Amino acid sequence: MRIRHKAKRSLLIAICALALPLQTGCWSKDEIEDQSIYVGMGLDPASETKLEKTFRKEGDDYRKRKLLTYTLQIINVQSESQHGGGQAPVSEKPYFNISETGDSMFQLIREFSARMERPVIGHHLKVIVINEKLSRKYSMNELLDFFLRDNEIRPSCLVLISKGSARGTMVAKDNSIIPSFRLTGLVDNRYRSLKILEPMTLSKLEGKIYGKQSYLLQNVISAEGEVKFSGGAVIKGKTQKLQGLLTEEETIGCVWLTGKGQGGLVKSYHEDNHQPIVYEVKSMKSKIDAKVAGDEISFHVSIKSKGRLTEEWLNNNEPIDPAFKKQAEAGSQKEVRRLTNLALKKLQKQYGTDVLGFGKQLSIQHPRKWEKIKDRWEEMFPEIPITVSIDMEITEYGAKITR
Numbered sequence: 125m126r127i128r129h130k131a132k133r134s135l136l137i138a139i140c141a142l143a144l145p146l147q148t149g150c151w152s153k154d155e156i157e158d159q160s161i162y163v164g165m166g167l168d169p170a171s172e173t174k175l176e177k178t179f180r181k182e183g184d185d186y187r188k189r190k191l192l193t194y195t196l197q198i199i200n201v202q203s204e205s206q207h208g209g210g211q212a213p214v215s216e217k218p219y220f221n222i223s224e225t226g227d228s229m230f231q232l233i234r235e236f237s238a239r240m241e242r243p244v245i246g247h248h249l250k251v252i253v254i255n256e257k258l259s260r261k262y263s264m265n266e267l268l269d270f271f272l273r274d275n276e277i278r279p280s281c282l283v284l285i286s287k288g289s290a291r292g293t294m295v296a297k298d299n300s301i302i303p304s305f306r307l308t309g310l311v312d313n314r315y316r317s318l319k320i321l322e323p324m325t326l327s328k329l330e331g332k333i334y335g336k337q338s339y340l341l342q343n344v345i346s347a348e349g350e351v352k353f354s355g356g357a358v359i360k361g362k363t364q365k366l367q368g369l370l371t372e373e374e375t376i377g378c379v380w381l382t383g384k385g386q387g388g389l390v391k392s393y394h395e396d397n398h399q400p401i402v403y404e405v406k407s408m409k410s411k412i413d414a415k416v417a418g419d420e421i422s423f424h425v426s427i428k429s430k431g432r433l434t435e436e437w438l439n440n441n442e443p444i445d446p447a448f449k450k451q452a453e454a455g456s457q458k459e460v461r462r463l464t465n466l467a468l469k470k471l472q473k474q475y476g477t478d479v480l481g482f483g484k485q486l487s488i489q490h491p492r493k494w495e496k497i498k499d500r501w502e503e504m505f506p507e508i509p510i511t512v513s514i515d516m517e518i519t520e521y522g523a524k525i526t527r
């Protein structure tokens with residue numbers, strides 16, 4: 125019995141000994157303190173910083189064209205560790221920005237190796253912000269080619285357009301904020317605002333670039349260390365360049381037409397006394413029907429939504445009667461119709477660009493017709509009739525007690 129027990133124990137020891145070399149571990153670890161981790165980047169038209177100009181005067185000169193200025197936002201690891209322990213001085217920011225001007229993304233990143241003792245790594249890149257002027261001059265394929273090829277950069281990285289300086293979006297006046305994290309955090313507020321578009325990541329963008337599709341990117345503006353998502357940027361399929369910007373109202377109209385909003389509000393005004401009535405969106409959906417009659421193509425968009433009466437300045441605590449409910453729904457529908465009309469007018473008549481998927485629906489519902497006209501779709505789109513029907517239902521009235 126003892127012999128059998130010893131044999132089992134010996135066998136167990138042998139198995140453990142053989143298994144140890146197979147265990148995973150950090151064979152070639154790089155300490156985080158020895159890396160410069162960049163989490164955000166901004167692309168602007170070439171504009172050398174004061175430091176770059178000083179370096180150039182001192183002899184920093186290599187072959188390059190001044191096409192763009194590239195700003196990296198790097199985590200201040202020492203500051204972050206001090207913040208975690210509550211020891212950081214208030215004046216110290218948890219990040220720092222560094223810029224370089226040139227004509228090659230890869231070369232610009234490697235150029236930082238001659239300026240910083242810790243190599244920069246992009247494994248944790250969260251957001252790329254592109255200046256609108258740069259996106260009008262160069263295509264998305266040109267501007268993002270390096271990022272789509274680089275194995276270090278995650279395909280979940282968010283892409284934004286900035287009306288103004290992209291570098292400006294990488295600055296925060298509050299020392300507790302990392303601007304890149306703030307930008308990605310704003311996307312999570314889609315359930316509260318229709319002004320925030322569905323996020324466009326590198327992985328989604330790659331398919332649209334290679335498919336020469338038109339699409340919308342979120343526009344961000346900055347001032348005094350603050351940022352705001354404001355409107356959208358229309359990217360033309362054939363050129364992959366910025367065609368133009370949409371206002372906040374036009375962007376909301378696009379969200380209603382696609383039905384991709386997660387939450388928000390619609391503010392209308394009473395026809396008689398012009399007091400506000402606010403409808404909170406609880407659900408929305410839209411359906412695009414493509415119609416073909418011979419050579420004639422048209423579309424009908426059916427929008428449906430359910431929501432809550434969140435605010436009204438009219439009823440003086442009186443119970444909500446069916447007549448008022450109907451009036452509030454009609455006012456909200458009228459406002460959504462105004463917003464969708466604004467969006468369609470800008471996209472069709474001014475930009476001539478289909479970013480809402482009308483062509484895609486035509487290809488699905490009438491593939492033979494699409495094959496005949498797909499090469500001319502962008503030229504045809506401005507003249508295509510589009511009608512919209514809107515059905516909004518108030519299903520909740522909130523917790524307010526009425527008489």
